[in-house]
Amino acid sequence: MLKLFETETLALDKLTDEQTAIKVKDFSVWLNNSLVLNKINMRIPKNKITAMIGQSGCGKSTLLSSFNRMNELNQKYAFSGEVQIDGRDIYNTKENVAKLRTGVGMVFQRPNPFPMSIYENVCFGLRIQGKTERRMLDDIVETSLRNAALWDEVKGRLFDSALLLSGGQQQRLVIARALALKPEILLLDEPTSALDPLTTLHIEELINQLKKTTTVVIVTHNMQQAARVSDYSVFLHQGELIEYSDSDSLFTMPAKKQTEDYITGRYG
Amino acid sequence: MRKFNAMEKQTISSFASGLSAAILLIALISLVFFIVLKGSAYFWPSQVFKVTTYDKASNEVSVFVPSSVDIDEFTAALTNKLNEQFASSKQPIPLIAVEKVDAIYQINLHSGAIQHGNFQQINTPNSEIYQLAELNDVVASVAVFQRELREIQTTYLTVLHRKIAQLNQSGVSEKAPARLKELEQFTYWQQKADALSKKIAAYRLIFIDASGQPIDILVKDINHLFQPNMMSLFDKVSYSGNKIIEFISESPKQASTSGGVFPALFGTVLMVLLMAVIVAPFGAMAAIYLHEYAPNNMTTSVIRICVSNMAGVPSVVYGVFGLGFFVYTLGGSIDSLFYSDSLPSPTFGSPGLFWAALTMALLTLPVVIVSTEEGLRRVPEGLRAGSYALGATKMETIWKTVLPVASPGIMTGVILAIARAAGEVAPLILVGAVKFAPSLPVDGEFPFLHLERQFMHLGVFIYDGAFHNQTNTQGSSMMFASCMLLLLIVFILNLFAIIVRNRLRDRYVRI
Ligand SMILES: Nc1ncnc2c1ncn2[C@@H]1O[C@H](COP(=O)(O)OP(=O)(O)O)[C@@H](O)[C@H]1O
Ligand SMILES: [Mg+2]
Numbered sequence: 145m146l147k148l149f150e151t152e153t154l155a156l157d158k159l160t161d162e163q164t165a166i167k168v169k170d171f172s173v174w175l176n177n178s179l180v181l182n183k184i185n186m187r188i189p190k191n192k193i194t195a196m197i198g199q200s201g202c203g204k205s206t207l208l209s210s211f212n213r214m215n216e217l218n219q220k221y222a223f224s225g226e227v228q229i230d231g232r233d234i235y236n237t238k239e240n241v242a243k244l245r246t247g248v249g250m251v252f253q254r255p256n257p258f259p260m261s262i263y264e265n266v267c268f269g270l271r272i273q274g275k276t277e278r279r280m281l282d283d284i285v286e287t288s289l290r291n292a293a294l295w296d297e298v299k300g301r302l303f304d305s306a307l308l309l310s311g312g313q314q315q316r317l318v319i320a321r322a323l324a325l326k327p328e329i330l331l332l333d334e335p336t337s338a339l340d341p342l343t344t345l346h347i348e349e350l351i352n353q354l355k356k357t358t359t360v361v362i363v364t365h366n367m368q369q370a371a372r373v374s375d376y377s378v379f380l381h382q383g384e385l386i387e388y389s390d391s392d393s394l395f396t397m398p399a400k401k402q403t404e405d406y407i408t409g410r411y412g
Numbered sequence: 413m414r415k416f417n418a419m420e421k422q423t424i425s426s427f428a429s430g431l432s433a434a435i436l437l438i439a440l441i442s443l444v445f446f447i448v449l450k451g452s453a454y455f456w457p458s459q460v461f462k463v464t465t466y467d468k469a470s471n472e473v474s475v476f477v478p479s480s481v482d483i484d485e486f487t488a489a490l491t492n493k494l495n496e497q498f499a500s501s502k503q504p505i506p507l508i509a510v511e512k513v514d515a516i517y518q519i520n521l522h523s524g525a526i527q528h529g530n531f532q533q534i535n536t537p538n539s540e541i542y543q544l545a546e547l548n549d550v551v552a553s554v555a556v557f558q559r560e561l562r563e564i565q566t567t568y569l570t571v572l573h574r575k576i577a578q579l580n581q582s583g584v585s586e587k588a589p590a591r592l593k594e595l596e597q598f599t600y601w602q603q604k605a606d607a608l609s610k611k612i613a614a615y616r617l618i619f620i621d622a623s624g625q626p627i628d629i630l631v632k633d634i635n636h637l638f639q640p641n642m643m644s645l646f647d648k649v650s651y652s653g654n655k656i657i658e659f660i661s662e663s664p665k666q667a668s669t670s671g672g673v674f675p676a677l678f679g680t681v682l683m684v685l686l687m688a689v690i691v692a693p694f695g696a697m698a699a700i701y702l703h704e705y706a707p708n709n710m711t712t713s714v715i716r717i718c719v720s721n722m723a724g725v726p727s728v729v730y731g732v733f734g735l736g737f738f739v740y741t742l743g744g745s746i747d748s749l750f751y752s753d754s755l756p757s758p759t760f761g762s763p764g765l766f767w768a769a770l771t772m773a774l775l776t777l778p779v780v781i782v783s784t785e786e787g788l789r790r791v792p793e794g795l796r797a798g799s800y801a802l803g804a805t806k807m808e809t810i811w812k813t814v815l816p817v818a819s820p821g822i823m824t825g826v827i828l829a830i831a832r833a834a835g836e837v838a839p840l841i842l843v844g845a846v847k848f849a850p851s852l853p854v855d856g857e858f859p860f861l862h863l864e865r866q867f868m869h870l871g872v873f874i875y876d877g878a879f880h881n882q883t884n885t886q887g888s889s890m891m892f893a894s895c896m897l898l899l900l901i902v903f904i905l906n907l908f909a910i911i912v913r914n915r916l917r918d919r920y921v922r923i
Contacts, residue, residue: 214801219708246803256794258813259920269802305919321802
């Protein structure tokens with residue numbers, strides 16, 4: 145299978161704590177009293193791209209949003225187990241959830257820019273943190289937009305409404321908005337499913353750039369995309385973790401029958 | 413009965429809905445047309461006819477009658493009315509003639525009263541007799557005397573009076589030289605003022621009324637003198653313009669049958685704005701609580717149902733509640749806490765502007781809550797999630813992303829509230845609106861906005877006018893003019909709110 149970007153691969157079962165960005169231990173989730181995730185155990189390596197694949201409804205989004213506790217916004221939510229980031233269980237009762245989310249950014253399937261100017265969208269998180277110094281904001285806005293490959297398209301109209309941008313531009317703006325907070329981990333939930341192929345390629349390149357400084361976890365429906373961009377892939381099925389390995393192995397010689405069925409398109 | 417097929421059913425239902433829309437539109441247009449027609453008669457100058465009849469003793473009597481219709485229509489209407497009146501009696505109809513006298517004058521007095529007559533002469537203090545051509549000079553000199561008189565009164569008489577009152581208070585003896593001196597001064601200026609008053613009162617216009625009797629009018633009382641039957645179209649238009657300005661800038665005169673409605677207009681707008689300022693934040697906060705914070709359970713559903721039902725409570729019930737709770741209970745407590753010096757006369761413990769605004773805010777609260785919740789429901793979930801994902805707390809999320817997007821919903825609620833509050837009468841009568849208020853709720857005296865004062869309101873003014881002026885054409889046309897103004901006010905306030913809402917929509921809602 146074609147691979148655009150080559151990186152050294154670590155053996156997942158031998159990851160040290162330093163090499164681990166997120167450690168998931170026996171993590172289960174119930175939504176509306178039904179089990180959605182069943183005892184997930186995995187370590188997500190630092191500064192790598194990890195893809196989550198699986199049929200829709202298998203719990204990818206649920207697992208992803210367990211990493212920044214966005215799950216809790218659901219009304220009937222229950223969980224057990226642990227999710228550790230920097231060796232700290234983020235579900236401990238003293239956790240500052242708002243602060244956690246500034247370090248673990250998230251981008252959603254559908255672009256959701258705020259009804260403000262492009263500039264204010266990018267500043268949103270910084271302003272929440274009480275940062276108002278103009279020079280600093282200007283700098284961060286520019287770097288974030290550059291990193292999200294949007295700067296050239298919007299530099300002349302930073303103060304126009306973000307709602308006027310096209311879908312692909314909006315999605316990159318939303319990524320820039322998350323990058324402005326310099327997160328250590330970036331969670332992407334099907335970030336390109338609503339975009340055209342060219343914009344998708346744009347964003348894939350961008351994800352690869354981010355890897356230098358950021359751990360990226362990406363949910364995708366698109367097998368080619370997972371194979372193209374990710375270093376590691378995890379296959380979920382009905383709330384169970386079926387297979388987790390480096391993407392090369394997973395896509396070329398899957399260990400499990402279910403995985404093979406899925407990636408060869410026998411279902412899903 | 414024959415069954416209709418689907419096609420026919422559709423035709424029938426679309427025809428029926430079209431018909432009902434047309435009926436609604438026609439009803440609305442004819443209402444506005446009727447009010448504008450009746451109301452504009454107040455501004456347009458009437459013609460004056462001389463009507464001659466027999467009185468009971470069979471003597472000829474004549475009166476001048478102003479009318480907005482032409483002579484034929486007027487004669488026909490008058491004949492009809494008399495025919496009806498005299499149908500049962502054997503007497504002949506006593507109408508002799510209706511004629512249009514070109515030279516007739518109409519005199520509008522400062523008091524709002526109107527006189528008609530033929531000019532005879534102008535009398536002056538030195539028994540000289542002037543003609544109408546010299547009227548302007550006469551008016552000018554009267555104005556000069558009046559200014560002098562006012563000056564004497566303000567710079568000398570009131571000052572001296574105060575000084576003497578002070579001396580009296582500090583117990584200075586009757587014969588103290590200082591006191592005598594002041595008294596002497598006072599008498600001197602008093603005499604001067606009396607002389608001036610007498611002089612002013614000697615300038616008089618003499619007119620002859622329809623039956624030949626003289627009408628004697630003080631020159632200083634005259635506001636406007638003109639010949640209604642000889643006005644060109646231009647004259648009429650400019651007369652109407654002046655009347656319109658007078659209508660919206662002056663106080664009512666002649667027991668609310670002439671003059672303007674400025675205090676009522678001012679009171680209406682002020683009360684409505686005050687109400688909007690109160691109801692918008694409270695309504696928005698209540699809706700935010702219900703939609704964003706309240707758990708999704710029975711209690712919340714019950715509260716929602718109660719809120720919807722509150723909108724259906726008759727407005728007079730709110731009025732009674734406002735009187736009983738706001739005015740007597742709250743106002744009474746405020747008085748005993750902060751204004752105990754002036755008790756037993758109440759300050760906030762009697763109906764007033766603030767209580768009226770508060771009562772109307774309560775009355776319109778459900779409307780604002782319901783439409784704000786509607787606005788909140790329209791905020792996309794993704795927006796909230798986006799904000800949380802950037803480390804915003806719930807408060808910050810609501811304040812910075814949810815509220816702006818919901819703001820058109822809040823404005824919709826405020827628009828509905830304004831329209832409702834501007835048109836209410838029953839509750840307002842109970843909590844502070846009066847048919848005549850001696851002073852405006854805003855003036856130059858600290859604290860400038862007097863929330864405890866009673867105020868005038870267009871709705872109440874119209875209600876009162878409709879009761880008392882059924883027979884008086886002048887008065888009822890003023891009432892219709894007030895209706896016209898009320899419609900206009902509601903329209904303008906709504907327009908303003910709609911513009912604001914559309915601005916917000918453009919800004920915050922996805923195109
Ligand atoms: N708010 C919710 N309440 C109840 N069940 C939910 C809710 N959200 C998701 N689910 C269920 O949880 C399962 C996993 O959902 P999700 O994580 O969104 O799947 P994926 O992202 O893999 O398509 C699905 O079966 C879905 O029906
Ligand atoms: Mg999903």
